[in-house]
Amino acid sequence: MIETTMTDRIRTRFLVIGSGVAGLHTAWRASAHGPVTVLTKRTLFDSATAYAQGGIAAALGAGDSPDLHREDTLAAGAALCDSEAVQVLVEEGPARVRELQAAGARFDLDPSGDFKLGKEAAHSRHRIVHANGDQTGAEVARTLVAKVRESPNIDVQETARVLDLLLVQDESGLQCAGVRASIAGRPVEIVADATVLATGGCGQIFRYTTNPQVATGDGFAIAHRAGARLADMEFVQFHPTALDTPENPLALISEAVRGEGAVLLNAKGQRFMTKRHRLAELAPRDVVAREIFREQQAHGRVFLDATKMGASFLTRFPGISQLCRARGIDPTHEPIPVTPAAHYMMGGVVTDLAGRSSISRLYAVGEVARTGVHGANRLASNSLLEGLVFAERVARDLQQTPEDLPAPDVSAWSVPALDDRGAAQVVADEIRQVMWDYASIARTAPGLRRCVALLQHLGERIAPGATEERNLLTTAQLVAEAALMRKESRGGHFRSDFPKTRRKWQGRHITW
Ligand SMILES: Cc1cc2nc3c(=O)[nH]c(=O)nc-3n(C[C@H](O)[C@H](O)[C@H](O)COP(=O)(O)OP(=O)(O)OC[C@H]3O[C@@H](n4cnc5c(N)ncnc54)[C@H](O)[C@@H]3O)c2cc1C
The missing domain is CATH 3.90.700.10 (Succinate dehydrogenase/fumarate reductase flavoprotein, catalytic domain)
Known part of the structure; x- marks a missing residue:
């Protein structure tokens, strides 16, 4: 392990972690209100967003309405959605899609210039806006990256991996004062008036996944370590x-x-x-x-x-x-x-309708957030939409962030060598196999208990500096433990030993 003693410090007004639809949209819109720093683990284009195929759901067609979209979303969510959040999603969605088009997104149009709308499973209407047939995510990413790059108020740091949050405890409670990160292997503290977690999902905790390699669940683990509230982590959608x-x-x-x-x-x-x-x-x-x-x-x-x-x-x-x-x-x-294959995480960091988490000055948006729009199961093509709608709300709320941030008390720390990954990767692969074998599509109490025990053992083999593998483990543990607790089947969570949806679990969330 290489230790670097010199720690750089960056001061910014708004800090955005992640460059998928949620992070890019937040950064673009927040840059109208102050300087923004975007940190992203690899390049700006390394995200689940860039892989999205089908499209963005929004009630834009003749005969469709936000009410119909709301009904379909609530039905998919199996009685666990937050109805207010769903209302926001379906009502504000069409305007966000039109704005993105005005910003340069070349969506597929019919000869009269209207959106060519696709239909997907469990949608009662044609409402899926798409680009280049099945390459919608790439077009969304291209459009938003261009907006971010042309803004003089946004500083982008690639190969910047956030390790943990900087926290301040004062008379007003626990506040987030920024992050510790490793930027191209250098330890850097970024102090910010407000911090936005837009770190995406955690498909990589499973042996088989459609999620990119950056989706190691860092945001869930980082927020959990800091004491933020998380919920619904048992609800994983498998494609x-x-x-x-x-x-x-x-x-x-x-x-x-x-x-x-x-x-x-x-x-x-x-x-x-x-x-x-x-x-x-x-x-x-x-x-x-x-x-x-x-x-x-x-x-x-x-x-x-x-x-x-x-x-x-x-x-x-x-x-x-x-x-x-x-x-x-x-x-x-x-x-x-x-x-x-593991495809989408419905649970995450609990937020209100402005994307605020339970820690002051910390927001969460996109797949890492649990706004309540998906409940126990996501309706197809609602996640890019969630990213756009709630990022806009976060950006608006950020305007009100006070500039009187108490100085974080930062002690000496070091960054582990990021290329020293051989042994850690072996453990990561074992975590992913264990999660696939016992906590994926068909779950049982004995299997999940075994999973929790095996994860505990694997945790003992993770080297102290292997922070990404540690995050993978923490997020896997949250999923396995929640899955063990929920003794019913609902939405994306299936227990072979409790194959039915049970009334006593209706409306109940497993929360940390
Ligand atoms: C193959 C595929 C197809 C899909 N198709 C659709 C579809 O058609 N329609 C739809 O609505 N949804 C679809 N989805 C889901 C959708 O793409 C995602 O839910 C959505 O893009 C998530 O956006 P996000 O901004 O929250 O996260 P992401 O787009 O995943 O971005 C997360 C960002 O955070 C960065 N990051 C993570 N950890 C750290 C860290 N520690 N430090 C710094 N940066 C970090 C990552 O590098 C990345 O830039 C699909 C997903 C996949 C994988």
Whole structure:
């Protein structure tokens, strides 16, 4: 471990951690009110946002309304949504999408210049705004990165990994005074009047995930260590069909492929979904994910057969065709190997409608936040929307931040060498396998107890300086412990030993 004794200090008015839709939008809008510093772990484009395919849900079409969008969102959330937060999401969503278009986002339009709106599972109307077919996230990121880069009020620091929050305790309570970070390996303290956590999700705590490698759950762990309130961490959404390759992350095979008639086959070449659900391959996401998982456990690999589409697959799904072909798979002639994969975290740092956390001067926004809009299960394409809507609210609220920040008492500290990762990576891989085996799609009390115990052991093997692996472990522990506590199945949380939704858990949140 290399120790660096010189600690730099940066003073800023607003500090934003993360460069996905939530962080970039917050930084752009807050820069109208004062200097902003953005820290991001790798490059500005390294985020789940840049991977998003389907689009952004917003009631923009004829015959649609925020009320209908609200009903669909509440139904998906399985009675655990915060109805006020949902109201904000659906009412303010259309304006945010139009603003993004005005800022330069080239969304797909029909010949009359209106948004070309797609329809996704569990949406009662066509309301999915998309760009370049299935590359919406890249367009959102491109637009917001351009806005951030052109603002003279925003300082961007890449390869800047936040390690922990700086806290001040005074007569008004616990306040966040900024962060400790490692910028290109240098220890830096960034003192800020307000700090915004926009660190995204934690798919990387699972062996199989669609989330980028930066999604190690840092924000959840950092906030938890600081004593912020977190909730609903048992609710993880698993996507049923990621491309089953040895890569990390896994590429996504959109639901739309099943929508076009592709069928799921087990290792024996038998179609199994027809026996498991009346909607067969088009059953809800969690049902399909569970059934694929079950088949994998019983017979091995599972495949998605779209060969009946023939050459039309190539024109209907150009992006997915390219993904498959780059890996030597020809979807027009052979079935595509698929696996369920961790996709989205519904829980997180509890915030109010302005994105404020339980610690003064600390905000959370985007996937790391638990605003209450998703409840126990996220409606498809509501997460980019949440990022936009709540980032705007955070940026507005930041204006009122007082400038009388008490000076944080900072003791000497050091940054571990970030390239000394070999041993830590082995532990990280074990954490991810344990979470997949016992705390993923089908959970049971004995499995979760074993998971919690194994995580405890693995924690003892993490080297003191391996901060990212420590965060991975902490977030995994929060998920496993919450999953053990919730003795029912609801939304993204399925317990094989309690397969039904139970009235006594209705409206109850597991909170730290
Ligand atoms: C393959 C895929 C497809 C998806 N498709 C859709 C879709 O069609 N529609 C939809 O609504 N949602 C979709 N989602 C979900 C959606 O993309 C995310 O929920 C959303 O983009 C999260 O935005 P965010 O800004 O909160 O986080 P992210 O976009 O993940 O950004 C988090 C940022 O925080 C940084 N960071 C993390 N930890 C630290 C640290 N310690 N220090 C400094 N920086 C840090 C990361 O580097 C990153 O820049 C998809 C997700 C995936 C993975």
